[in-house]
Amino acid sequence: MFKKKPDKFSLYLVDFAKHLHETADYFVHFKVKDSETLKQFSDTIKKHESVADDKVHEIIKELNQAFITPIEREDILQLVNNLDDIMDGIEEFSSRMDIYHILSSDDYIDQFTNYILKCAEEILTSMELIADYQLKDVEAHAIRIKEYESNCDELYRESLRNLFQTEKDAIKVIQYKEIYEILEEIADYCQNAASTLQSIIMKNA
Numbered sequence: 001m002f003k004k005k006p007d008k009f010s011l012y013l014v015d016f017a018k019h020l021h022e023t024a025d026y027f028v029h030f031k032v033k034d035s036e037t038l039k040q041f042s043d044t045i046k047k048h049e050s051v052a053d054d055k056v057h058e059i060i061k062e063l064n065q066a067f068i069t070p071i072e073r074e075d076i077l078q079l080v081n082n083l084d085d086i087m088d089g090i091e092e093f094s095s096r097m098d099i100y101h102i103l104s105s106d107d108y109i110d111q112f113t114n115y116i117l118k119c120a121e122e123i124l125t126s127m128e129l130i131a132d133y134q135l136k137d138v139e140a141h142a143i144r145i146k147e148y149e150s151n152c153d154e155l156y157r158e159s160l161r162n163l164f165q166t167e168k169d170a171i172k173v174i175q176y177k178e179i180y181e182i183l184e185e186i187a188d189y190c191q192n193a194a195s196t197l198q199s200i201i202m203k204n205a
Contacts, residue, residue: 007070010131012059016083017120017127019055023048024120027090028113032103042098049091056084071130075200082193083123089186090116096182100175108159112183115148115155119190122148126197135204138197145194152187156180 027045032038059080063073096102105113122141129137159180167173 007131009059009062009066009069009071009076010127012055012062013076013079013127014124014131016052016055016059016080017124019048019052020083020086021117021120021124023052023087023090024113024117027094028117032097032105034103035101038098038101038103042094045091045094049087052084052087056080071200071204075196075203078196079193079200082189082196085189085192086116086120086186089182089189093179093182093186096175096179100179102175102179106176108155108162108180109183111155112152112159112180112187115152116183116186116190119145119148119187119193123190123193130200135201139201142194142197142201145190149187149191149194152184156184 023045026048030037030041030044032041060077063069063076066073069076122145126138126141129135129141160177163173163176163180167176
């Protein structure tokens with residue numbers, strides 16, 4: 001009946017997670033058709049990443065001025081950095097696609113990006129639960145993120161195995177190896193966010 005209102009830092013985290021999810025959704029569903037749409041894709045992701053940087057600066061400024069925070073300020077900062085790492089990874093991927101002029105994804109890229117989108121969905125749900133003071137319900141979502149990251153580990157090994165066995169063009173091998181590495185790294189960043197969430201749960205149990 002007298003439900004507590006979400007704390008402003010929880011709302012900041014929800015806002016950041018929504019932005020991450022929106023970026024990941026665009027990341028997965030935008031269709032590159034030619035050089036022009038490839039540049040559009042890269043430029044749009046860069047704009048999303050720039051907005052995320054502004055959000056990081058705003059949250060850090062508020063943290064420095066805050067006397068009391070709903071969870072430890074170090075944990076809030078760690079979560080913000082985790083989400084920013086994911087955004088940076090997505091921007092790095094789009095930049096490499098543009099630099100290498102890769103106009104289409106393959107099955108491995110599609111699987112990686114779908115797992116990353118699923119992670120973004122779980123992160124957003126987790127932040128909403130934190131804002132609603134339902135920390136105990138976050139654990140299941142953190143576990144799911146780690147499962148998606150584990151799937152990406154297997155996918156990474158499979159993608160490299162296929163690349164080295166089937167691709168004869170040395171330049172393409174170098175390019176796609178780097179693309180797969182970036183995607184696997186984004187999944188690792190998602191796992192880091194899940195670990196931070198689990199740490200917060202333990203501290204506030």
